[in-house]
Amino acid sequence: MTIQTPPRRRVASTRPVPFARTVIGPEARSAVDRVLESGWVTTGQEAIEFERELADYVGASRGVAVSSCTAGLELALRALGLPRDARVLMSTDTFCGAAGAIAHAGLTPVLVDVDPRTAVPTEENIRAAVREVGGVSAMVVVHLGGHPVDVEAAAAAAGLGLDHVIEDAAHALGTEVGARRVGSISRATCFSFYATKNLAIGEGGMVTTSDEDFADTLVRTRLHGMSRDAWRRYRPGAGWRYDVADDGLKANLTDVQAAIGRAQLRRFGADQARREAIAARYDAQLAGLPSITLPPRPVEGRHAWHLYAVRVQPGFPVPRDELIELLSARGIGTSVHFIPLHRLTWHVEHCVVPATGLPGADEVFEGTVSLPFDQNLTDDDVDEVCAALWQIGGIR
Numbered sequence: 001m002t003i004q005t006p007p008r009r010r011v012a013s014t015r016p017v018p019f020a021r022t023v024i025g026p027e028a029r030s031a032v033d034r035v036l037e038s039g040w041v042t043t044g045q046e047a048i049e050f051e052r053e054l055a056d057y058v059g060a061s062r063g064v065a066v067s068s069c070t071a072g073l074e075l076a077l078r079a080l081g082l083p084r085d086a087r088v089l090m091s092t093d094t095f096c097g098a099a100g101a102i103a104h105a106g107l108t109p110v111l112v113d114v115d116p117r118t119a120v121p122t123e124e125n126i127r128a129a130v131r132e133v134g135g136v137s138a139m140v141v142v143h144l145g146g147h148p149v150d151v152e153a154a155a156a157a158a159g160l161g162l163d164h165v166i167e168d169a170a171h172a173l174g175t176e177v178g179a180r181r182v183g184s185i186s187r188a189t190c191f192s193f194y195a196t197k198n199l200a201i202g203e204g205g206m207v208t209t210s211d212e213d214f215a216d217t218l219v220r221t222r223l224h225g226m227s228r229d230a231w232r233r234y235r236p237g238a239g240w241r242y243d244v245a246d247d248g249l250k251a252n253l254t255d256v257q258a259a260i261g262r263a264q265l266r267r268f269g270a271d272q273a274r275r276e277a278i279a280a281r282y283d284a285q286l287a288g289l290p291s292i293t294l295p296p297r298p299v300e301g302r303h304a305w306h307l308y309a310v311r312v313q314p315g316f317p318v319p320r321d322e323l324i325e326l327l328s329a330r331g332i333g334t335s336v337h338f339i340p341l342h343r344l345t346w347h348v349e350h351c352v353v354p355a356t357g358l359p360g361a362d363e364v365f366e367g368t369v370s371l372p373f374d375q376n377l378t379d380d381d382v383d384e385v386c387a388a389l390w391q392i393g394g395i396r
Contacts, residue, residue, distance in 0.1 A: 016331030017381045020196040020374045028263035035259045042281055044224075044231040046255035050268055051206065051261050057265065058173075058183025060208035061194035062215035065253035066222050067203040069170040069192035073101035073140065075251065076166045076188040076207055079217045082107060086137035087352065089158055090168075092340045092359045093119050094142045098168050099347055109351040110136055111342055113358040118296050119353065119368070120149050125360070130158050132354055135181040138164045142183055144171035145200075145295065145337065145370075146304030151177060151185045162189045163211075170205075173198050174272045176302035177392075183208040188218075193319060196374070198275065199268055201260045204253050221248035231307075251372075274375040275305040279384055281372065282308055289393055291315035307337055308373040311364070317394050320367050330388050335370045 010109050024174075034044055035248035047065045066072045077088065084106045092111040099109040112129040120142070121129075130136055139158045155165045167182060168331045169175065170192035175182040177245045188209040193201035211215060223229050225248030227383040233240050253261075283294055293311035297303065314356050324334050340361040341347040371385055 017333065017337050017372045017377070019333035019370070019372050020206035021376045022195045022200045022202065023376050024260060025263065025267065027266065030257055031143035031259035031263045034191050035255045038255075040231075041256050042231075042254050043229060043252045043256045043258075046262070047253050047258040049233075050253075050258035050265075053262060053265055055180045056205050057268075058189070058208050060189070061210040062205045062208065062212065064209075064215055064222065065169060065258060066205045066207060066218075067109070067201060067251040067253060068097075068194070069168070069190045070101050071167060071222070071249060072188075072190035072207040072218075072341065073168060073188060074105050075218050075221050075249065076103035076190060076209075076214075077102060077107060077138070077140075078221060078247075079214055080138055080164065080166075080187070087133055087135070089136045089137045090125065090140040091121050091142050091144070091361075092342050092353075092358050093110055093144060093197060094168065094341070095336060095338055095339060096347065097139055098142065099341055099351055103350050108139070109341075109347075110354045111347075111351050111353050111358060112352070113360045114364060116360045116363040118147065118359075119144050119364045120147060121154070123153055126154060126157040135159065135331045137143070138166065140168050141186070142168040142170075143175050143304070145307035145309055146171045146175050148172075148175050148298050148303065150303035155186070166190065167266045169196065171306035174268070174302070174304035177274075178301050182304075184210065187211060188214060193257070193264075198271065198304060199261065199264045199374075201257050201264065202209050203259065204257045206253075207232075213225050216258070218245065220264060222251045224392055226248060226250045250386050255387050261319075267289055268321045269285050270306070275373070276303075277304045278373065279303075279308055279378050280377070281379065281382045282386065285383070286310065286389065289390060292389065292393070293381060305373070307370045309337055309370040312367040312369060316329050318392060320369055323392060326371060326392050327388060332388055333372055337370050338365075338367075338369060360361070362368040383389040 093114045102109040102192040114117040115122045165186040167189040172182045191206045222326035225244045225246035228241040342353045
């Protein structure tokens with residue numbers, strides 16, 4: 001095997017390389033000032049415009065701004081109108097909040113294993129999980145790390161139509177499945193604007209859909225089920241009366257958050273291009289490092305590059321956990337995405353876990369580590385991370 005020449009070690013930086021940085025630029029700051037000066041800071045016209053602009057970006061008819069992706073998942077699952085305790089299929093390799101959203105919607109999460117290479121369920125994984133429980137009523141499809149999943153094929157493997165599929169796109173704003181952007185494929189797609197996400201506000205989320213009735217239900221249920229929110233009640237000439245016909249949550253997005261989101265969306269294309277360039281730089285420098293497997297590239301479609309997660313194989317000089325500690329000692333932040341749900345106490349008690357276990361996800365978990373990754377990384381930052389990996393790998 002030919003070993004690639006390791007990157008030249010540059011002089012150690014006085015500034016650490018964090019796992020991710022949130023940068024709120026001058027346009028967003030000016031937008032927030034405008035909202036603050038308006039005298040209206042909760043959900044209003046700014047949120048309405050953000051909903052329209054993000055829906056246009058992904059190719060959906062409607063966007064419904066919510067307080068988080070997790071809240072969006074719960075609201076969307078409630079809106080499906082499934083009977084209580086109906087089974088909902090989901091990957092075990094995802095953030096814990098997704099299973100909580102299913103349970104809080106009165107439904108039962110059914111965990112499915114993943115392909116050890118891609119960390120997402122294969123069609124055979126899905127069919128096997130469905131056979132074991134005798135069928136499912138809905139499915140949550142997660143685009144882990146921004147890697148595109150064939151949503152139609154996954155739904156077909158589960159015996160479902162796309163109207164019973166909700167996408168967890170917390171990592172996937174900018175992901176494309178074939179020629180279609182995530183957000184325009186299934187019944188509803190839930191995005192996150194958490195501090196580390198590709199479009200970062202700090203907190204917040206959005207549900208996109210092309211089902212008008214479904215969207216109207218979400219608009220009501222994100223604010224206690226009220227038929228009219230404050231923006232529609234307090235405007236000049238509006239009436240104060242409202243009805244509550246649905247069981248809802250308190251899960252709306254403020255105009256302050258929406259103003260940041262709109263400004264971030266305007267620079268999103270440039271930010272995504274930078275993320276792609278950083279991923280390519282990591283690829284080029286780490287391709288020859290023995291016993292480190294790089295993240296898979298999609299066969300078709302487009303990766304959003306929310307994460308850059310490598311896999312530490314048994315032949316590497318140190319195990320995954322020790323590698324994380326050694327990188328941390330060098331001022332390099334990392335994370336692990338994710339601890340599989342079947343290894344978490346609450347989820348073992350509240351989810352359906354296959355009797356045969358979930359070995360694919362276990363294999364992924366033992367070796368995976370997410371390297372520093374955001375559009376604000378400099379080339380020097382990437383070079384420093386790569387040089388550290390080569391050095392720890394025993395090649396100087």
